[in-house]
Amino acid sequence: MATSYATVTWDQLHRDARQLASTLISRGPFKGIVAITRGGMIPAAIIARELDCRLIETVSVVTYDEEKMGEPNVIKSPEAAGDGEGFVIIDDLVDSGVTAQLVRQMLPKAVFACLYAKPAGRPITDLFVVEVPQDTWVLFPWDTAPLFIPPLASKSGGED
C-alpha cells in the first residue's frame, strides 16, 4: 500500500511528455509508437504529435484493479509492431516493472520509454523523465478532480 500520493496535473504531464519526446528525437526516427493502454495513450498522443508520427499501435495489459496488483493479463497484442523494430513503446509509468517486462518480451527490438519510473521498474526502461519513490502512488490527471478545501479559519475547516 502506498504511504503517500503525488498528483500530476495536465500541465505537468504535457511538459513531461514533451521532454520525453525531445529526448526520443535523437533515438529515432521511429516507424511507429506502441501505447500501453490505458495509461500510455495520452502520453503517446502527445509524443506522436511532437515526433510527427502517425502510426500508433496499442497493447492492452490489465495488471491492477485500482491500487491492487494482480497477474498481468494481455487482452490485446501489438500485431502491427512485429518484433518492435523501429517502434517506441510508451507508458505513463513503471512501478514493479511487470507490465513493461511483459511488453518488452513481445517487442524485443523496441525502445521502451515512460514518463515516471519507480526504482523497481527503472532498470527495465530505456528512457524516463522523473523518478518517483517506490511507496508513492502517482495520481494522474484522469484519476483526479479539483476539490473545494475549506479555509483553515472556517468553523468546519482546520483543526478538529
Ligand SMILES: O=P(O)(O)OC[C@H]1O[C@H](OP(=O)(O)OP(=O)(O)O)[C@H](O)[C@@H]1O
Ligand atoms: O510496473 P507495473 O507494476 O506493472 O505498473 C505499471 C502499470 O500500471 C498501470 O497500469 P494499470 O495496469 O493500472 O492499467 P491502466 O493503464 O489501464 O490504468 C500503469 O499505467 C502501468 O501500465
Ligand SMILES: Nc1nc2[nH]cnc2c(=O)[nH]1
Ligand atoms: N495511477 C497509478 N497507477 C499505477 N499502477 C502501478 N503503480 C501506479 C501508480 O503509482 N499510479
Ligand SMILES: [Mg+2]
Ligand atoms: Mg497502464
